[in-house]
Amino acid sequence: MEVSGNMAEKILEVDDLKINFNTYNGSVQAIRDVSFDLYKGETLAIVGESGSGKSVTTRSLMGLLAKNARVEKGSITFKGEEILGKSEAQMQKIRGSEIAMIFQDPMTSLDPTMKIGQQIAEPLIKHQHYSKKKAWAKALEMMKMVGIPNAEAHISDYPHQFSGGMRQRIVIAIALIDNPEILIADEPTTALDVTIQAQILHLMKNIQEQSDTSIIFITHDLGVVAGMADRVAVMYAGEIIEIGKVDEVFNFPQHPYTWGLLNSMPTTKTERGKLEAIPGTPPDLLNPPVGDAFAARNRYAIAADEKVKPPFFKLSETHYAATWLLDERAPEVEPPLEVQKRWARFQAEHPEADRSKAVPVDNAAVLGNGGGK
Structure with a gap:
């Protein structure tokens, strides 16, 4: 696929992945028909609430799924x-050295x-x-x-002698x-204060x-992810429900x-008392x-949402969303005011x-569209 005049090199392709977990209560359908790709040198952010399937998806790339996990297809x-399907010995050659x-x-x-x-040295001794x-x-x-001060004096220290950052x-x-080739960062800044968080993100970039x-x-x-990602995939209940360039999704x-998600996120333009939480639970x-x-x-659901899973609707070569509201037969709805403002600014540009x-x-x-920087 051509991106900005250059052919982007596709390094990873996940196609129609379905993963269940066997439990005493039955089979939990944790990942449901997930597809995405990743290109050389790009950052793909996967966002969603806890339990949406983000970490399970990425652990499957490392071969680190729990023993009760079962890959149904994909x-x-x-x-x-x-x-x-690679053996543990085969995955050990990839894990750490390539992913x-x-x-x-x-x-x-x-x-x-x-x-x-x-x-820090162990991967080099083991793999190389x-x-x-x-x-x-x-x-x-x-x-x-990575910015550890006076590294010579601290290389023989133990983890408890360092701060969280x-x-x-x-x-x-x-x-x-x-x-x-691929670095998976699983909530790498969650436990850090905002100053250290910004430093870590800057370091990764x-x-x-x-x-x-x-x-x-x-x-x-x-x-x-606003200043970190090239593309964003939004996950909900084990599925990707919207994917596009960061500017398109935001x-x-x-x-x-x-x-x-956007309406519950404070910005410099947020008026006091205007943040809204998403009601209910997954x-x-x-x-x-x-x-x-x-x-x-x-609250914008229509009758079709209760009966039929929506397909992806293509908004551009890089932007897709799985919602019946984009169907030509769907009624017009007014999104939250903050979203309307975002639309107006985007459509002006x-x-x-x-x-x-x-x-x-x-x-x-959807797979194979939208890669590169």
Whole structure:
């Protein structure tokens, strides 16, 4: 696919992925027909509430699903090679070296009994067979790269001797030491204060520019990804319900769930007392709804939402949303005032943006559109 005059290199393709979890109460349909792709050097943010399927989706890329998980169908292609069904030994060669992950809580992903230098150096010793001396020298370089002050004096320290922000930098150093093709960041700034959060995001962006790493950024906070992502996929109840370039999803959102997320996010233009929470709770995925999974919480829901799952509607070559409100037979509704303001600003800059011209497409057509920076 051509992007800004250049052919973007597709590095990852997830196609029609369905994952269930076997429980005592039955089979939980955690991931339901999810498709997306990732391009070299881009950042794809996956956003949604807790339980929407964000982390399960990305853990499947690493082969780190729980023992009670069952992949019902689908494909995960990394650099043209199917990785679903690979053995643990095969995945160990990919995990960390080619696809790496930054976890939400650095204290649970760092070994409290092991020196920091050893933890950073270990992937090089394991995957690239570096000598200990050479691996530690590279670990010291990486500590400096991620902004740990006086790294020489602290390379033999233990995790408890570092602050939360410094521990997260160490986790990033471990993830990046092998120069992975894909970096998965699973809520990497949730436990940090806003100042440290901004530093970590800035650090990740700088490292990406230097190494051309592709990033999948998982978060429940749309505000965090505004300056971080190239594209955004919004997940709800195990499905992607809207996907597009960050400007399209933020400023021309089409799914009522995306409206709700944006309407509950404070901005510099938010009037006092105007934030609104999304009412209700996500559906029970033991028995997911037959129609639009968001219908029960959606004050804009129409009759079709209760009966039939909506297809994706194409708004542009890069922007798709799965909502019956884009069907030509749907009644006109007024989204929240904040969303209307976003639409007005976006359409002033993009006169071609016209939601009345959205056309339905099957889910497979969404895959392979919209990559690159």
